[in-house]
Amino acid sequence: MKLLSLLFITLISIKSCGDTTTAETSSLNLNGEFHITALEANTEVPEKLSISFDTEKNTVSGFSGCNRFSGTYSVENETIAFGPLATTRKMCRGEANAIESQTLSLLSKINAFSIEGKTLSLKAGTETLIKAVQ
Template sequence: MHTQRTAVAALALFALAACGTENGSAGSSTPAEPDVPLTGAGWTVNSVSSGDTLRKAPAGADIAFEKGRVNGSTGCNHFSAPATVKGDTLTVGAATSTLIGCPSKLQSYETALRKTLTGKLTVHLSGRNLTLRTAKGDSVKLTQKPAERAAPLAGTTWKVDSLVDGASMSTLPPGTAGKARLTFGKGGSVSGSLGCNRVSGMAKVTGSTVTFGPLTTTRMMCKAPVMTLERQLLKVLHGPVHYGIQHRVLTLKAHDGTGIRATA
């Protein structure tokens, strides 16, 4: 009797083990497909194919992926959108963008890029070449930029090119593009131009936070758009501010979500 019970138990264990090895059964696992690596590099946009039209990208058109977002330049406007990669699928949400008026040919390319770089796209990476393709067959082709170190915060002149509000960006007031610049010193100082007036003061860096001390500015009166930009910049350059650098792009963002974007 004892021998019979042992045999039955052994058969039961064998049956359970066999069930556990069947496809789709409990205990089985299929290794997840690894995500295509897109972060950690900058990408130059080569072209956008939409319908039967192939549009070559202008100089300065590039994008960069970071955790949860894709940021880029169309060669005219800057844009940012939520983005996630799962396996070989890239999902891009609604983008926010600056609103600079572009020449008609560039505007046509920009419109095609925005339309194509939205929703679910299949990712194909071959060496340094990347193709993002929609379900309809439209595509964006890119080339990975040569590896480069991110521009250092200190010692770099940063040109302010956009205003940030949460996850959205906006253009600078009319007539102020290229006028506001900041330079951080290695000793914890900051100086530069707010667009019209000069600014200087202390900026202590701790981890990913810059804490701006009292800043002093010159007292010139300027045209209304420039003064509007200065007031917006001074609101950001006050107290502790989070900073991040992606390649040659610096973002400063206050606790309320307002901030600035600047390029080395």
């Protein structure tokens, strides 16, 4: 009986320790606003670009250069999928329009992410497309 009780307690302990998955841990770290610092490897961005995650509602929003965007996302392990993103319709000119087009195009390609400290890397496979800091 003691052996059975010990086995049961051990299994419960293992289950409790194993409950925190990478997705849950990453998702918790994903919550909040991040300031976008780089698009692809070489593109510098204006300070005001941002992306925010609400892990309770699984919503994403941000500023893409001229307009605001919002939508939903889902996370499983270290993969991320964005639902359709809605944007405001403000008229953009020049560089703001180019940055916005690039940002929204890159967001549509993202399928993975990683977080190191306060730095978020949004990726297509292993290639980092967007870097942001919290």
